[in-house]
Amino acid sequence: MAKYIIDRFEGDKAVCEQEDKTFIDILKSLLPAGAKEGDCLDFDGSSYALDADGNKERHARIQSKMDSVFND
Numbered sequence: 001m002a003k004y005i006i007d008r009f010e011g012d013k014a015v016c017e018q019e020d021k022t023f024i025d026i027l028k029s030l031l032p033a034g035a036k037e038g039d040c041l042d043f044d045g046s047s048y049a050l051d052a053d054g055n056k057e058r059h060a061r062i063q064s065k066m067d068s069v070f071n072d
Helices: 052-070
Strands: 002-010 013-018 023-027 040-043 048-050
Touching: 002 023, 040 052
Parallel strands: none
Antiparallel strands: 002 013, 002 040, 013 023, 040 048
16 A cells, blocks of 8 residues: 655645655545645555544654754
């Protein structure tokens, strides 16, 4: 299963980071409803789905880094 992170939206496309740190464009119409910048996506070969666990882990990791920067 392929994994992506939505970096930003440009027109009718989402610019997404792949696991190898390269970027691809995905049509917004193919994304699940409510997808937003920073969301993690799974692609099973036919459709995209939000990765709720990936989102939680990513946000927790970012929050931890922010806490260490601003609390030092």
